[in-house]
Amino acid sequence: MVLNMVDVEPIKFFMLAIALSVTRLTAVMTAMPVFGTEVFGGAIAKNVVMLALSMVLIPMILPNVPHELPFLTLFPLMIKEGLVGMIIGFLGGFLFYVVQGVGSIIDTQRGASIGSLIDPATGSEVSIFGDFLTKILITMFFVSSGFMGFLTIIYNSYTVWPVMSIFPNMDKAFLDYFLAFMNDFFELILSFGGPIVFTLFLAEFGLGMITRFAPQLNVFFLAMPIKSVLAVFFLILYMTFLTTFFQKHLPDSHKASFFISHFLSGSSLQE
Secondary structure, three states, X not given: OOOOOOOOHHHHHXXXXXXXXXXXXXXXXXXXXXXXXXHHOOHHHHHHHHHHHHHOOHHHHHHHOOOOOOHHHHHHHHHHHHHHHHHHHHHHHHHHHHHHHHXXXXXXXXXXXXXXXXXXXXXXXXXXXXXXXXXXXXHHHHHOOHHHHHHHHHHHHHHHXXXXXXXXXXXXXXXXXXXXXXXXXXXXXXXXXXXXXXXXXXXXXXXXXXXXXXXXXXXXXXXXXHHHHHHHHHHHHHHHHHHHHHHHHHHHHXXXXXXXXXXXXXXXXXX
């Protein structure tokens, strides 16, 4: 009996398309604090989610992938896909980085930066306030339309900067927008954490005046509990503003979408 040999070429072609589609998603989910391994319950579950999300892209990528793709062409494409994913992940996760930065500033100001802990979502060391605010933001990210909007941005990026395009059109507008984006990044940190930090500064000033006029009091042992109580008290008052602030800037994915649609376009390798 003659055994029919299985044609492996379509399988290789399909696996190549999966590899090209999952690379960008992997970089995005690595750069986003909300997509940590512990959030999914382990690396296997996270890889399954990434593979499932990338399967949606196969019909879009498959027609553009050549049957013969040499390694010298494939390797730069994989590097480019990883860099694009990191850019999208940073743009999508900038609010999480803002929140972590504000939490670190508050904890440093109240003298509790030594009490940092390990964030199970990212595996990195974060401040106590930063971890608390990040958990609130992650909850709002999934409860609101933030996750669906972010998926839309990822999928649209494959249309604007296709897999088989290797160079973007990075002109002066790209640099101007990137600098404006970084300006917004630090502006959000100041506008978000400024009131609490200013309150803690006033408390520090008041304690300094007490030390000046009543040197027999050991203000050092009073500073941290007083500033901690003030920080928690103002955070409670601040909570209504926080929810509005998060809701306003979570869909701020339109900025990232603008960035993608205007600056992430390239020249195809097939041209």
